[in-house]
Amino acid sequence: RYAELLEKNRRYLWNPFTQMKEYLDDEPVIVERGEGVKLIDVNGREYYDGNASVWLNVHGHNRRELNEAITEQLGKIAHSTLLGAANVPALELAERLVQLAPDGLNKVFYSDSGAEAVEIALKMAFLYWKHRGRPEKRLFLGMTNAYHGDTVGAVSVGGIDLFHASFDALLFETEKVPYPYTYRYPGSEEECVEACLEALRRKLEEKADVLAALIVEPIVQGAGGIITMPPGFLKAVSDLCKQYDVLWIADEVATGFGRTGRMFACEHEGVTPDLMALGKKITGGYLPVAATLATDEIYDAFYGDYAECKTFFHGHSYTGNPLGCAVALANLDLYEREDLITHVQEVAEHTARELARFYELPHVGDIRQRGLMIGIELVRDKETKEPYPWEEAIGVKVCRRARDLGLITRPLDNVITFLPPLAVRKEETTEMLSILYQAIAEVTGR
Numbered sequence: 001r002y003a004e005l006l007e008k009n010r011r012y013l014w015n016p017f018t019q020m021k022e023y024l025d026d027e028p029v030i031v032e033r034g035e036g037v038k039l040i041d042v043n044g045r046e047y048y049d050g051n052a053s054v055w056l057n058v059h060g061h062n063r064r065e066l067n068e069a070i071t072e073q074l075g076k077i078a079h080s081t082l083l084g085a086a087n088v089p090a091l092e093l094a095e096r097l098v099q100l101a102p103d104g105l106n107k108v109f110y111s112d113s114g115a116e117a118v119e120i121a122l123k124m125a126f127l128y129w130k131h132r133g134r135p136e137k138r139l140f141l142g143m144t145n146a147y148h149g150d151t152v153g154a155v156s157v158g159g160i161d162l163f164h165a166s167f168d169a170l171l172f173e174t175e176k177v178p179y180p181y182t183y184r185y186p187g188s189e190e191e192c193v194e195a196c197l198e199a200l201r202r203k204l205e206e207k208a209d210v211l212a213a214l215i216v217e218p219i220v221q222g223a224g225g226i227i228t229m230p231p232g233f234l235k236a237v238s239d240l241c242k243q244y245d246v247l248w249i250a251d252e253v254a255t256g257f258g259r260t261g262r263m264f265a266c267e268h269e270g271v272t273p274d275l276m277a278l279g280k281k282i283t284g285g286y287l288p289v290a291a292t293l294a295t296d297e298i299y300d301a302f303y304g305d306y307a308e309c310k311t312f313f314h315g316h317s318y319t320g321n322p323l324g325c326a327v328a329l330a331n332l333d334l335y336e337r338e339d340l341i342t343h344v345q346e347v348a349e350h351t352a353r354e355l356a357r358f359y360e361l362p363h364v365g366d367i368r369q370r371g372l373m374i375g376i377e378l379v380r381d382k383e384t385k386e387p388y389p390w391e392e393a394i395g396v397k398v399c400r401r402a403r404d405l406g407l408i409t410r411p412l413d414n415v416i417t418f419l420p421p422l423a424v425r426k427e428e429t430t431e432m433l434s435i436l437y438q439a440i441a442e443v444t445g446r
């Protein structure tokens with residue numbers, strides 16, 4: 001059976017973010033089902049889902065309540081359009097999202113992936129200024145090392161050269177400011193923060209007249225290497241944007257819905273962005289639903305007579321899908337019923353204690369954690385922080401070994417990521433981390 005399916009993969013399937021030449025020769029896992037925090041492949045082998053199926057699974061796989069929510073909705077209707085009409089679950093979910101989101105974000109615009117939620121935020125910001133009679137405010141400001149998805153607009157505001165540089169000629173022009181990557185800053189944390197904020201202040205001073213918005217991954221930069229912001233940084237960024245009359249967009253696709261130990265990462269600093277992109281865990285990791293939340297001020301700028309042509313001309317066929325919205329509602333019910341945010345905080349504390357011993361390993365340079373969003377940066381030399389060269393694929397090797405030992409996760413270059421499903425139990429994280437420890441020790445040396 002496995003051989004047969006692998007042959008189909010070889011013949012027909014092109015996997016995302018995957019070098020097919022290596023993948024096909026590396027006995028890839030072919031998943032058949034899931035149970036709790038485990039994935040089970042077609043050979044019956046079990047693996048811990050150490051990255052929550054790319055950062056989205058919340059309550060574990062095959063949760064009865066979520067399965068039932070989908071079946072129940074399926075008995076009514078699978079899909080109807082939101083273009084010029086509405087459906088029940090999409091309306092109920094919009095209300096819930098507004099209740100949960102930071103104060104001031106009162107309007108929900110749906111889409112189907114995180115990248116789309118970002119595209120929509122960018123287009124809204126762009127048109128907002130146009131409708132306000134300031135069309136020259138059309139430039140976007142992004143952060144170094146940022147990741148906002150893989151569609152062309154999202155790539156334009158991204159800052160990971162490895163993923164993004166090759167598309168250069170396709171992208172629209174953007175400005176970049178440095179993200180506070182304190183581990184790799186030649187100076188103290190305070191100096192790093194000060195330098196980054198000063199660079200932002202200068203950029204705003206110089207370009208506020210032509211800038212539409214800044215986009216930022218609040219509290220933790222994800223695909224850039226799980227890089228955590230020092231406390232106070234996000235608040236300062238938000239204040240600066242307000243001061244210079246530039247909108248700011250929080251990309252909470254990865255951090256939203258409890259990943260960092262608060263419902264939304266913005267809550268850590270008590271800030272409200274002008275636009276917020278959500279995706280991933282919104283459905284508990286079940287179906288593709290994403291959303292862009294906007295303030296009334298932005299919504300109102302589009303509000304007008306048909307003839308004025310201020311309609312937001314954007315919309316995907318499956319937007320506001322009733323099955324997706326129904327499972328999202330059941331997902332949010334479970335957050336409440338199981339007090340999931342408190343659970344995340346408790347498991348995160350436990351995990352932090354377990355992670356401390358990783359520093360004993362000679363090639364663990366830095367461990368970064370907010371809630372259950374964890375990155376372990378491997379270095380060739382701990383003293384000088386010399387990175388492993390890309391060609392050595394050290395992260396790939398560590399994750400490959402972890403897989404043999406029964407845990408699936410992905411590397412971000414030399415950073416090993418650990419983002420388990422949020423409902424993971426303490427004992428399970430202990431087992432998962434002991435696999436990771438062994439894999440790192442075996443591949444990099446003790």
Ligand code: LLP
Nearest residue numbers: 017113114115147148149222223253254410
């Ligand atoms: N924004 C942020 C902050 C994200 O982390 C992501 C996806 C997106 C937007 C895009 O959402 P999507 O379109 O995928 O629904 N490529 C890396 C992992 C990226 C993590 C996914 N983040 C890898 O190769 O492992």
